[in-house]
Amino acid sequence: MKAFYGDLRLGILGGGQLGRMLIQQAINYNVNIKVLDPDREAPCRKLCNEFVIGSLGDYETVYNFGKTVDMLTIEIEKVNVDALDQLESEGVLVYPQPRVIRLIQDKGLQKQFFKENDIPTAPFKTISSVTELRDSGFKYPYIQKLRRDGYDGKGVYKVADESYLANAFTAPSIIEELIDFEKEIAVIVARNDKGDMSTFPVVEMEFNPKANLVEFLISPSTLSEAIQNKAEEIAKKIAESLKIVGLLAVEMFLDKQGNILVNEVAPRPHNSGHQTIEGNTVSQFEQHLRAIFNQPLGDTKNLNHAIMINLLGEDGYEGPAKYQGLEEVLKHPGVYVHLYGKLLTKPFRKMGHVTIVNSDREKAISTAKYVQETLKVIS
Structure with a gap:
């Protein structure tokens, strides 16, 4: 294989914020990045080596794009898998593999996979x-x-x-x-082509009830070591059963009886791993690159308590984005703002995220609540 840090051309299907943060990490390794996205104003447009406008669902568009690169990865599952199958058969490396993407695109097939492989689910x-x-x-x-x-x-x-x-x-x-759950938790697991696997520590999630989006994420979890170990083992079992190459985010419910049930999985960097940029030794984006390039996986341990908040467009606002309260939150130590380069806001659109790190868990949480109340995306 070509050296990933020099002459290898990596294509990303999707030009949103996940691709943007993946590129930000890939720059450190001199990776040549080409992006396909239908939106000419996509967040990746100014960061990649080459940006191509086109449909992710169109066979010819994806196939022709894939023929210009050595390796393909995704930041969204809604892509033409038939084109990826053909590219893989012609020698283009596609990670995660097309068969994995095809299965995960269909929640019915995904649930059947859980059942057939004894993965606990509702x-x-x-x-x-x-x-x-x-x-x-x-x-x-x-x-x-x-x-x-x-x-x-x-x-x-x-x-x-x-x-x-x-x-x-x-x-x-x-x-x-409908699961009467105690907590929603997530584990991100990485697997390379050698079969090496590594998990990030369990995180706890709180959702915006109106938008049904992750709004508040706490890392590390305070659940018992036994429960955390069980969650990580379930994530590894899914990754190994799939033989996936890359990242797999596994969202789970912990019910009131202490049982863990898998909700859904995503074969890519994920919203439940954004805090790893500042909160862990290696970020989920670097880990994904290490996995698809078949390199040694990084150390995933927590460096600090980290709280992640999604910046969502405020209800009632639509138009050019303005970030009200940005200067105020930046006055506080341990506050890291990530804006996604989206020009226009609308209600509940993901416009960025903020990670708050602190050696004191309660101080991290209180600062996060302040940021949540202060920083608003309006127009």
Whole structure:
């Protein structure tokens, strides 16, 4: 293989904030980056060596883009996998592998994979019509999820009782038991082509109830060592079963009985790992690069208590982005602001994130709450 730090050309499918932060790390290794994205104003547009405007879902566009690079990776799963299959057969390295992306694109296949590999998850059924939904026999309340194209809280619907069926999704979906959980947690695991694996410590997540997006992330977790070890072992089992090369983010529920149930997985850098940039010895973005380049995986230990806050566009504002309160929060030590280069804001759009680090967990949390109350994305 060509040396990743010199003549290897890495293509990224998707030019959003995950790609942007991946490029910021790749610059340290002299990696030549080419990006494909349909948005001419995508966050990656000014950071990569070459930016190509085009559809991620179009076979010819993805195939032709892939023929110009040596290796492809993704920052979003919604890509044309048929093109990736063909590129892989012609010798282009594609990580994560197309078969992994294909499985994870479909939440029904993903849940079936969990079941077949004894991965603990909520009881579920696949549904292809409203009639099947009505006749499912599932006890209310339950969760309905679109099998395809749901992301960032979209494509998820709570069916509280029979009256909610009128507004349920009509496209193929899964329904699953509503888990009475104690906490939502996540583990990011990396695996390279040699089969080496490494996990980042467990993090705890709090969600914005209106947008259904991660709003507040706490690292490290204060859960018992036994529970954390179990969560990390589950993440490793999934990565090994998939034989994935790259990162895999595993979102889980810890129920009130102490059981861990896997919710969903994502085969790429993930929102639940942004705090690793300042909070861990190696960031999730560097770890992803190490994994796909088949290099030794980095040390993932926590350096400090780290709290991550998503900067979401304020409700009621749409237009050119303004960051109200930025100067005030930057006065506080241990506050690290990451803006994503998006010119326009709209309600609940991810515009950036802030990581707060402190040797004292409670001080980190109190500063994070201050930042959350002070820093607003308006127009």
